[in-house]
Amino acid sequence: MSTSPAFVIGTRGSPLALAQAHETQRRLIDAHGLPPERLPLQIIKTTGDRIQDRALSEAGGKGLFTKELDIALLEGSIDLGVHSAKDLPTALPEGIVIAGYLPREDVRDAFISLHARNLQDLPEGAVVGSASLRRQAEIRRLRPDVKVTLLRGNVETRLARLKRGEIDATLLAMAGLRRLGLTEHVTAVLDVEDFLPAVGQGAIAITIRADDEKVARAVRPILHAETGYALAAERAFLTVLDGSCRTPIAGHARLVDGELEIRGLVLRPNGSGSLDVVRRGAPEDAAALGREAGLDLRARMPDGFLDP
Numbered sequence: 459m460s461t462s463p464a465f466v467i468g469t470r471g472s473p474l475a476l477a478q479a480h481e482t483q484r485r486l487i488d489a490h491g492l493p494p495e496r497l498p499l500q501i502i503k504t505t506g507d508r509i510q511d512r513a514l515s516e517a518g519g520k521g522l523f524t525k526e527l528d529i530a531l532l533e534g535s536i537d538l539g540v541h542s543a544k545d546l547p548t549a550l551p552e553g554i555v556i557a558g559y560l561p562r563e564d565v566r567d568a569f570i571s572l573h574a575r576n577l578q579d580l581p582e583g584a585v586v587g588s589a590s591l592r593r594q595a596e597i598r599r600l601r602p603d604v605k606v607t608l609l610r611g612n613v614e615t616r617l618a619r620l621k622r623g624e625i626d627a628t629l630l631a632m633a634g635l636r637r638l639g640l641t642e643h644v645t646a647v648l649d650v651e652d653f654l655p656a657v658g659q660g661a662i663a664i665t666i667r668a669d670d671e672k673v674a675r676a677v678r679p680i681l682h683a684e685t686g687y688a689l690a691a692e693r694a695f696l697t698v699l700d701g702s703c704r705t706p707i708a709g710h711a712r713l714v715d716g717e718l719e720i721r722g723l724v725l726r727p728n729g730s731g732s733l734d735v736v737r738r739g740a741p742e743d744a745a746a747l748g749r750e751a752g753l754d755l756r757a758r759m760p761d762g763f764l765d766p
């Protein structure tokens with residue numbers, strides 16, 4: 459029996475990235491009955507991992523987390539890349555495709571605070587830490603009096619700043635907290651209807667070489683069709699509206715009674731205005747549905763809407 463790697467799984471080295479890569483590895487092991495050593499993980503350091511002090515939107519956007527994995531994939535040192543779908547740019551490099559997605563985790567955002575029960579309960583003028591333009595704008599929309607400060611870093615760093623009283627609250631994706639076993643810190647889970655998540659939130663995307671039939675076949679049994687429909691709609695929606703990730707955009711699609719429903723939201727960066735859309739259609743038309751939802755918002759957006 460062969461002992462050489464069947465496929466090398468490429469991942470970033472952050473705790474969340476590793477959890478996602480291990481989940482992918484475990485699903486492949488279960489699907490194919492291979493020993494773990496034939497599906498090794500290869501950790502790849504990315505530019506995004508080295509930037510801690512600035513908003514990523516300023517430093518160059520989403521590609522910061524994916525470029526080095528893309529290169530490793532194209533060079534053949536890895537055979538599949540595991541990504542948070544949320545961090546994956548809408549346009550991938552030539553020669554790389556998304557094979558599909560694992561079953562989606564909780565898509566919602568979590569509110570974490572040591573003294574307020576939820577966003578509405580925060581005292582006037584409270585300080586909320588978040589580095590996400592979407593979360594910043596959604597917070598300001600619901601609580602115009604709250605101050606939002608740039609805050610990055612892992613869960614432990616954020617909790618330490620909450621404890622020191624530097625911030626009153628922060629928001630994080632439930633999906634990440636679940637994957638890291640850290641949901642004990644969650645104060646409240648925000649309903650999708652009140653606080654629309656980011657496009658792709660909670661989903662793990664698998665990238666492969668476009669011409670690699672062998673890897674495409676191997677990952678097929680672990681891919682989740684329903685998540686694929688939702689993500690096709692969400693990513694088409696995002697593509698129509700923005701590539702730069704400098705715009706506060708939220709989008710979420712899900713199956714409702716056999717139909718695919720997409721909700722989309724664009725916000726003024728300061729939260730003083732927003733436009734939303736809801737569309738339903740056949741899951742097979744996911745991309746067209748997302749595109750139409752995005753075009754609808756774009757057509758309704760007044761000039762200067764996205765100016766700070």
Ligand SMILES: NCc1[nH]cc(CCC(=O)O)c1CC(=O)O
Nearest residue numbers: 542544630631633634659660661
């Ligand atoms: N941008 C960072 C990032 N990318 C994916 C997740 C969490 C997992 C997910 O959303 O799928 C996070 C952290 C967060 O937003 O709390």
